[in-house]
Amino acid sequence: xxTRVGLSKVTVVEPNPAGFSExxxxxxxxxxxxxxxxxxxxxxFVWSPIWDFSIDQVLDELEVGPFLTTGKHEFVLQSDPPxxxxxxxxxxxxxLLVSFTYxxxxxxxxxxxxxxxxxxxxxxxxxxxxxLTRTIGRYHSKFTSIRxxxxxxxxxxxxxxxxxxxxxxxxxxxxEKRVKLE
Numbered sequence: 001x002x003t004r005v006g007l008s009k010v011t012v013v014e015p016n017p018a019g020f021s022e023x024x025x026x027x028x029x030x031x032x033x034x035x036x037x038x039x040x041x042x043x044x045f046v047w048s049p050i051w052d053f054s055i056d057q058v059l060d061e062l063e064v065g066p067f068l069t070t071g072k073h074e075f076v077l078q079s080d081p082p083x084x085x086x087x088x089x090x091x092x093x094x095x096l097l098v099s100f101t102y103x104x105x106x107x108x109x110x111x112x113x114x115x116x117x118x119x120x121x122x123x124x125x126x127x128x129x130x131x132l133t134r135t136i137g138r139y140h141s142k143f144t145s146i147r148x149x150x151x152x153x154x155x156x157x158x159x160x161x162x163x164x165x166x167x168x169x170x171x172x173x174x175x176e177k178r179v180k181l182e
Contacts, residue, residue, distance in 0.1 A: 004033040005041075005100075007108060007143075008072060012136050014057040020132035024059065024079045024096065028154050032070045037102060038149045040065040044096040047082035049090070057082045096136065105146040113137040169181060 013025035024045060045059040060079035063079070065072055074180035077098070083107045084090055093115055 005037070005107065006033065007110070007141050010110060010139060010141075013076060017133045020084060020090065020129035020134050021081050024081060024136075026077045026098070028075065028077060029074045031072045031073055032067055035148075036069065036070055038066065040105070041081040043077060043100045044101070045077075045079035046099070046101050048095045048097055049087060050093055050095055055087055058088060069166045081129070084126050084132065087126065089122075089162075090126055090129075090132060091116050091122060102146060102148060105144075107141050107144050107146045109142045109144070110139050111141075112139045 008029040008031050009027075010029070011027045013027050014022055031094045040063040042061065042063055042080045044061045047059055049055055059082060063076065064075050064077070065073075074179075082090075092112065096112040098112075098113050099106050114134055114136050117134055118131045119133065120131050123131075
């Protein structure tokens, strides 16, 4: 039996828009199909100004799980806000990235569009977040196939098809369209 994890829902818990220095809080609902992963899932929050990747900030790293059952699992994730003093100009569009990994392999990546505005005159250098407000917008998620846990004894496995694998047009059997995550 293979492990499969799907994202059912993600919502911003805090007031939105919120002050820049407020914690980032998300409610996440994932669904585990077929077989529960053996270990916890790692989650990482990254603040990524879209105009300068060299100043990305890892905001927080945490674990969720391990999960005991298949089905839907709801949890709240909270992260510290970015350090405004490390961002030359925090205003404008930016991104909040939340990645989910299992044994070091990323299987889910969620990117939120964020807009940061300043009330009043924009200072030469931001030393405080008092004048800043952030609005977390839509998110985009991306799943990646990974190897989950080693198969249990006696369990059959099938290789994951690569893009170069093709069946001949003369094959009598219909092509299987599902890929098994191991």
